[in-house]
Amino acid sequence: MLDSKDINKYVEGLGSSSKKASEVLASISTKDKNSAIGFIADEINIRKKEILKANSQDLVEASKKGISDSLVDRLELNDERIDTILLGLSRIKELPDPVGEITTLPPTPSGIRVSQIRVPLGVIGIIYESRPNVTVDASALCLKAGNACILKGGAESIKSNIELMKCIKEGLSKADIPEDSINLIETVNRKAVNYLLSLEDHIDLIIPRGGKSLVEIINKTTNISVLKHLEGICHVFVDKEADLVKARSIAFNAKTYRYGICGSMETLLLHETIANQFLPEISLKFQEKGVELRGCKKTSQIVDVKRASQEDWSTEYLGPILSIRVVKSIDSAIDHINAFGSSHSDSIVTEDKGRAKLFINKVDSSSVMHNLPTCWADGFEYGLGAEIGISTDKLHARGPVALKGLTCQKYIVEGDAELRGVK
């Protein structure tokens, strides 16, 4: 085990070698980046046995520590999950490379020529929990956008991650790309994270992938920019002009597609005009599925449900619980969402286009939806090819973040010795 001083030195070393690698990486061709991604996939295929073995060691350790079933589920790799990782790589390979894209600005009065070129951000630090697939996904996305990255996975998946990183390094090496382009912090000591968060000179962006508390702690700890994905308290509002058949299937899908994803609906808002007609059938459907319902006073007068507390309106359950509130008007629904939501994804069900437009304009969320379940909130489903996270922040990138969000634009200004302030 490394002591504090050695850990700092080790992480600092990763920081400075990543920075150097990022300078090379910025001008590597799309073809070379793609072939590296291909080689990484080949290596994972070749070393599948070793990866699964390391993963089963992680699983044994985890079960010794009495880690929760859901954590074990996220930690586990198997043939099918490796295939999903490989499919992910081949998709990222096919994505268009955003780096080098030029935007020419209109002519200026002085005659200087201004354009913008899309460039990588530099070095990205990614801090995540159990799921080992993130090791590969995140590496490939950063690489494709021309960024070096430093990964810090959870202690419980360290053996799996080390094995996957061998494949990544081998893939980079085969494509003649600096191996320092992708790095794993190979210690479970938590001090490594704190030191990583202090490397302002080496790291351009921190992406925490985990719960709200992880993101908040990281954001308070570091001066480096953080891609903040705080939580998904998503709403579906069934308007008085809704088609109630559509509304039922949308509400049911929004909650039950997967309980654990951030786009899952946590609160169902119902216009009071349709509540009586809508509630009995949908609540039966949810109860049959095992979803616990917690309703406002009006809801509880229509169907037999537990009463929701004030806290329920701002809770991300990430499980089979749903809060339901009857509201007087579309404005009350919008106010509820802007007050209690998390600016993630919110949807209106209505056949009235004017009312849909009002909702879309007034709801201040990264995705506003019309006649759709909120569980669609996903970079791949939006056609971005993949995602590195969903930003609930307004700056830089909002909503699902893919390759473009891992780049920025710099100005190119060209002239022929035009001078300023000289006639």
Added chain:
Amino acid sequence: MLDSKDINKYVEGLGSSSKKASEVLASISTKDKNSAIGFIADEINIRKKEILKANSQDLVEASKKGISDSLVDRLELNDERIDTILLGLSRIKELPDPVGEITTLPPTPSGIRVSQIRVPLGVIGIIYESRPNVTVDASALCLKAGNACILKGGAESIKSNIELMKCIKEGLSKADIPEDSINLIETVNRKAVNYLLSLEDHIDLIIPRGGKSLVEIINKTTNISVLKHLEGICHVFVDKEADLVKARSIAFNAKTYRYGICGSMETLLLHETIANQFLPEISLKFQEKGVELRGCKKTSQIVDVKRASQEDWSTEYLGPILSIRVVKSIDSAIDHINAFGSSHSDSIVTEDKGRAKLFINKVDSSSVMHNLPTCWADGFEYGLGAEIGISTDKLHARGPVALKGLTCQKYIVEGDAELRGVK
């Protein structure tokens, strides 16, 4: 004087009323925003006498406190400067409104329709020093981009700012736009700034306009996103393939156009092949202008200059001092800039397009220039119409930030009850 508790209450009040105003402001038409800007200009014209009177009171106070000449210069308003403020307003009025711009994304496999709409950020906090013109410029830029703002000017300009804010509030009121859209913190108590920086729930972006230390302190103090303009350590590199006549005028203009602007050249880099030929004439020109030269060893062997210390390479002089370094190659120049520069604006002078391209690709700065003095770095000169600052950060907006940088995009996702994971 308000005590601590009252100040918190006062600033909190401004925060929540700004947030409410921002919700209204987000859907106000371009026409109405423009007419508000016009009314503000009218009011400034009408109340010019009162503004100049308040400003002269600020100047008297400042001289009592023995404030530096350069601060007094920045604080002073006169007829000409008021005209410049009015010209700025009419320019901002003419700028195209970025809000509402729609980007349609390609069709998705599932059939859901994805687009992005440009929306205001919400509430912007602006912390600045002496110059009262910022009060008007920043207000109008925020307003045009649909954002509410809270301004905290320097203590020395409080009377001028209060007078200008009267005109702004009157202009808003005449255009039927909530007066709380633009607010000035009307106390000189520094605690107000700290409290402002804690209003995460009300403020979406902080823009500090001032020295590096102000920006650094603010960035460390707040969890709100900060538009970071740290410093401008800008370089001109005269390449071996440069036209030396052009190079001389570019280098001279880059330093002497205005010493105090962030785009001013602080270090001149010379390819060793041209140093002998280039240095004598340019150093004479600089010395005649009163610019103190500090050179590397090689420079001092060619012309009679003071020796530069290691510290000089990372110093933003903002005054008539220039450091000069002779380098072995274009790569050494690039390395010097990436190591000692501030990622602001850097220029190469060369007639060789390939070498210009290499420089443009490898220099990691918000503006990279070819055959131009760095003092062109300015939003207005780039054709953006105006600027609220120059970002040395890579996230969100890099380089001069104008209206677009004061907005973000949210996703609009539309469908007809398409369900996820259901065939």
